[in-house]
Amino acid sequence: MSQPQNTENQSAQAVDEHRRNFIGTSAALATLTIAPGVMVYGLAHSKPADEPVSNKVRWGMLIDSSKCADGCTDCVTACFTENGISLPSTPPKETDSQWIRKVELKDMRTSRTQSLPVMCQHCEEPPCVDVCPTGASFKRADGIVLVDRHICIGCRYCMMACPYKARSFVHETLTDQNPDVPRGKGCVESCTMCVQRVDQGLNPACADACTKAGHQAILFGDLNDPNSEIAKRIASKATVQLRADLALNPGIRYEGF
């Protein structure tokens, strides 16, 4: 009689393990961040490892092009380092993977230039998902658009469908990938909003790098949470979505132009 109870207790322990670790880590992190007076809201989005992502959250980014420094490529470098992408070859090859790129805009009448990063816009209605013949392109419940490389057959239809030219195809055999970011020849790939970091409660690498460089041009957060910094900024300031005429409702927004 006592044995089934033991088994139940043991499985209960196994289930609670992730939650307990999560609470422990969060408490430790909170103590760490409160002490130097850093914002605590960044921790709000971490979840226990055994919990699936929820559609109550929609991740997004707000990019302020007026703060984005001309010639600075810290976000690009951070993205490539985090995701194990080799930096663009010199001279750049057309086959280099590009998850994020800096784009220079110039008003031809006034000669005013500005610079901003462009990556996968994580659309609410992603055309890449619409056209994918295998279901490899998909949108996670929390709004992050991804490629399931296990299912991708490398047809590149999504690359043609994407109006932002955000996707790349891996043309060559890769070795020594980042363990958290599997990549390989024959698959299409694009910005994952650093899903491996977001699931741990961290910000995407580009946003952190931009903050570290002192520009604070990239703000990451939950668009669905009215109390989040990003939702407040979007509600109070004029922001635009790229190619808003396509009505794809991207999760990446821009301000300053």
Next chain:
Amino acid sequence: MMAWLASHRMWKWTAGIIAVLCLSIAYAASSSAPSVGPKIVIDKTRSGDHCVEDTAFMRKNHMKLLLHQRDETVHKGIRTTKYSLKNCISCHASTKDNRVIGDDEHFCQGCHTYAAVTLDCWECHANKARPAPAAIATTLPAPAAIATTLPAPAESVEGEKK
């Protein structure tokens, strides 16, 4: 009389066959017989005494666990470590070069070569353990702790199908 002869002849044949069998077994035992199965080097100091499930269960079902985990992680963002590929590597990587493939002494490649099953995980996934083995050893839970928190293997497979 004829019946006795027949059974006598049968006895001779049977004795002959037994003698030949004994000799061949004795020969096989005396010569250094090649052992059957893949020759994998497992360093217990790195891997500990227990896998995440029983060895027999893992041999038969590791691919099911990995397939299930991969979909949970990619599509739902569930990042538990118990059945993750990273967890496999952290214990099973070779102590020589920290990898699970390379030659037939490496954990994954050794078995898959023997079984002639194509192994394509490592075309995309990192086949090298990070961080260094010493750091992993310190973060591994004690084998006893793993054993107590394990659900019965049969239960977990049923749960997987639901």
